Amino acid sequence: MDEEGSETVLDPHSVGKMMDLTGISALHARNISGRGVTIALLDSEFYYDNETAERLTADIVPIYADSYGKYEVHGIACAELISSIAPGVKLYLVDAGSTQEEVTAAIEGLLNLDEQIDIVSCSSDFPFGGFDGDDAVCEEVEKMTSNGTLWINAAGNQALCHWSGEFIDPDGNGFLNFSPEDESINLTMERGDDVSIWLSWEDDRDAAALDYDLRLDYPGRGRSISDNPQRGYRGQEPVEMIRLTAPRDGTYHIKIRRYDGAGSPGRLHLFTTQDLDEHRVQNWSIGILGCCRNVITVGAINISTLQIQPYSSRGPTEDGRQKPDLVAPDNVTTYSYISDGFAGTSAAAPFVAGCAALILELFRDDPDVDVRRVLLESSTDLGPEGPDEIYGRGLVNLSNLEVNL
Ligand SMILES: [Ca+2]
Ligand SMILES: [Ca+2]
Ligand SMILES: [Ca+2]
Structure with a gap:
């Protein structure tokens, strides 16, 4: 992690401090925890031991057949973050494999559930295609978003490669x-x-x-x-x-x-998959899922400095839509990655998914409220003034919510 001299430095591995800063802790104090909200976490690594299991406070529903090796913890690290931020949710852990066909199959499975999925949190993507929202897998994603699901996707870590x-x-x-x-x-x-x-x-x-x-x-x-x-x-x-x-x-x-x-x-x-020595183009570096229409695409900021991580992928999409939509911290503490922070936009997406669950619980009785809009409009602007191709609308921030509790 970069040394930032005399700047005020938060505990670099504390998700708790970010929860204070972004209004999550204040909502917890008012007993808002994402109760009654369903999240599907799409990933391909769900290994956890007993110690980590204690951190998974959400109501967990596994949808996977594989058993995982000891180091296949990526999805569980995401689940830990969601559990910290929105412990009241019902959390489906869905193995979405590693190909677009497997993601498509996972989505079909979700559409066939008896239960409506409120939020998808996906920290995977694909680095080839049209990047314009018209890739085949986007049709599947749109089946969910048009059905009222909020799809939250990691922007990717490709800005330097x-x-x-x-x-x-x-x-x-x-x-x-x-x-x-x-x-x-x-x-x-x-x-x-x-x-x-x-x-x-x-x-x-x-x-x-x-x-x-x-x-x-x-x-x-x-x-x-x-x-x-x-x-x-x-x-x-x-x-x-x-x-x-x-x-x-x-x-x-x-x-x-x-x-x-x-x-x-x-x-x-x-x-x-390796940083380029030269000719890097940081813009247009978001994967094809992050470019699908109506997806909320999340970049990563350094938890200590609130500056964009140099690897966090940037917009716009090939058809000129502004991306990313929001940013959230990475390098947060998880049991899954105990000795290191959980780095990358993979950590930022579930942070936003957890926040979305809290908003959903807050406004559940108000059908006029568009949760997607609330999520975007309550953010705190960072970087260049106004929405931009690096930070999007800025840091997800529930302390900006105007709500009478
Ligand atoms: Ca050829
Ligand atoms: Ca030539
Ligand atoms: Ca900005």
């Missing part, structure tokens, strides 16, 4: 120029580091006709290539992907190549 732009090739050699002099993005890795790289672009999603390829040159000899055909045939998607365990230390070079016959090219997005 993303590039996007148009295909520019002034020397006409087929390789994209990231700058006039540079046709590759450098990536420094040590032997054994794992990296995944995704390239996707604006094209027909089911019958892509622009043929781009992705290449990763190793230091010294060797390279990986992803060269799926895109010739306008059914089933050809505008996606390339490379996954590699680095064979040696050094600087790797990412290149994008275009074949003849490509029509007028749209914008491309490149995401990696």
Whole structure:
């Protein structure tokens, strides 16, 4: 964590202090705990031991078949935060797998429950697609939001490992120029580091006709290539992907190549699981779930300084909607990640989901109240004045609620 000199520093690992600061503790004192509210937590890791189980004060309903390894705690860390903020909720723990098909299946399962889900908290996303709210999985998400569910999604942690732009090739050699002099993005890795790289672009999603390829040159000899055909045939998607365990230390070079016959090219997005050394584009770095319409997308601020985390993904969406919507703290204490803070926008999303549950209980008897609007409008502006592409509407803050209790 960054040292911030003489600034007032909160306990860096205390979710309790953030609960005081954002009006949650005051609502608890008035016996508001999210009672009668249902939250579905979509994740793929639900391991917990007895000690952590004591922290899960919500009414837990598991919807998963797997048993999890000792380090698969991500979803339970999210559940701990929701339990702290909204201990009165009924919390469904839903294994949503790791693919868009699995997320789709999980959503169908939720739609078939006898019970209405008030809030979804999702701290996963996908780094390839249209990023414009029209990706196939967004249709599923909209089935829930149009049914009255509030979908809260992590913005992602990709601001430092993303590039996007148009295909520019002034020397006409087929390789994209990231700058006039540079046709590759450098990536420094040590032997054994794992990296995944995704390239996707604006094209027909089911019958892509622009043929781009992705290449990763190793230091010294060797390279990986992803060269799926895109010739306008059914089933050809505008996606390339490379996954590699680095064979040696050094600087790797990412290149994008275009074949003849490509029509007028749209914008491309490149995401990696490692920070890029250069040519980073922090904007447009939110995943496709965070870009779905009516989703509340949550970035992460440093709990000590209330400054945006450098990795917190930023908007806008490809169709020009402002994102993220809100920010909340990360690096909060959980039993699941006992020795470290729970870092990333993954921690920020369940924080907001818990707050939404408190608002729902507060206004349950007032059908005219739009909870989504209350959540957004009660936030505290941060960063550039007014809504912006870094902090959205600002920090979720229930102490701004105007309500007679
Ligand atoms: Ca070139
Ligand atoms: Ca290709
Ligand atoms: Ca602002």
